[in-house]
Amino acid sequence: MSALMPHIDPPLSPPLLEARALRFLRNDEPIFGPLDFVMHAGEIVLIEGDNGAGKTTLLKVLSGLLPPSDGEIRLHGDPLTLAKLSHQVALLGHLLGLKLELSALENLAFAIGLGGLRPRLSPTTALAGVGLQGFEEVPVRLLSAGQRKRVALARLLLVPASLWLLDEPYANLDRDGIELVNRLLDRHAREGGAALLTSHGAYAYTSGTPRRIKLRH
Numbered sequence: 001m002s003a004l005m006p007h008i009d010p011p012l013s014p015p016l017l018e019a020r021a022l023r024f025l026r027n028d029e030p031i032f033g034p035l036d037f038v039m040h041a042g043e044i045v046l047i048e049g050d051n052g053a054g055k056t057t058l059l060k061v062l063s064g065l066l067p068p069s070d071g072e073i074r075l076h077g078d079p080l081t082l083a084k085l086s087h088q089v090a091l092l093g094h095l096l097g098l099k100l101e102l103s104a105l106e107n108l109a110f111a112i113g114l115g116g117l118r119p120r121l122s123p124t125t126a127l128a129g130v131g132l133q134g135f136e137e138v139p140v141r142l143l144s145a146g147q148r149k150r151v152a153l154a155r156l157l158l159v160p161a162s163l164w165l166l167d168e169p170y171a172n173l174d175r176d177g178i179e180l181v182n183r184l185l186d187r188h189a190r191e192g193g194a195a196l197l198t199s200h201g202a203y204a205y206t207s208g209t210p211r212r213i214k215l216r217h
């Protein structure tokens with residue numbers, strides 16, 4: 001390097017998710033916050049709190065379903081926009097967001113249309129990956145609660161979102177399904193994604209000790 005050229009360090013990449021002074025009020029009553037936290041690529045973080053503490057509300061705010069009352073959310077250093085939300089953030093909520101009259105495959109095709117498709121994956125391989133080979137054409141209304149959850153997990157696998165927001169991802173799953181969620185989380189983290197999850201169940205994320213965010217009334 002020439003003696004005249006200054007040495008410039010490469011810029012540090014911004015956190016995957018950043019919440020600053022984030023608050024949500026309903027009818028002037030505080031539900032959560034002010035909250036400050038950052039999440040980096042590869043992190044799995046648990047949101048803890050009693051019933052009604054605001055866990056689901058926080059996930060809804062982070063996924064753009066509810067506007068925050070105060071504060072800021074940044075994704076990869078930039079403010080959240082609707083365009084980013086659909087491609088970079090995937091929410092697995094209590095209601096799963098599946099269309100009951102459509103088949104598992106049709107639901108996945110619909111999700112890809114909105115959120116894009118991860119390279120080298122297809123809806124058929126994603127369904128096989130969550131143990132639903134043979135259920136491709138079955139309308140979701142005919143699937144069990146755990147099978148529906150698995151369709152929603154296949155959707156997570158398919159879309160390229162780097163941030164997963166998972167509300168009770170273990171609910172309704174058998175032991176094999178719980179291990180499946182943990183495998184998907186580990187792979188997502190290894191591939192540079194991050195996930196924020198709530199869980200009341202006895203089974204939760206078992207690889208290492210995830211960081212926790214505690215919400216209080």
Ligand SMILES: Nc1ncnc2c1ncn2[C@@H]1O[C@H](COP(=O)(O)OP(=O)(O)OP(=O)(O)O)[C@@H](O)[C@H]1O
Nearest residue numbers: 026031049050051052053054055056057058198200
């Ligand atoms: N649609 C709504 N309209 C009015 N109040 C609501 C609504 N949804 C939630 N709340 C209230 O907001 C607060 C937080 O609810 P939230 O669902 O975020 O809690 P949670 O921590 O996810 O609870 P749980 O562990 O029971 O799932 C609760 O007091 C609840 O009564």
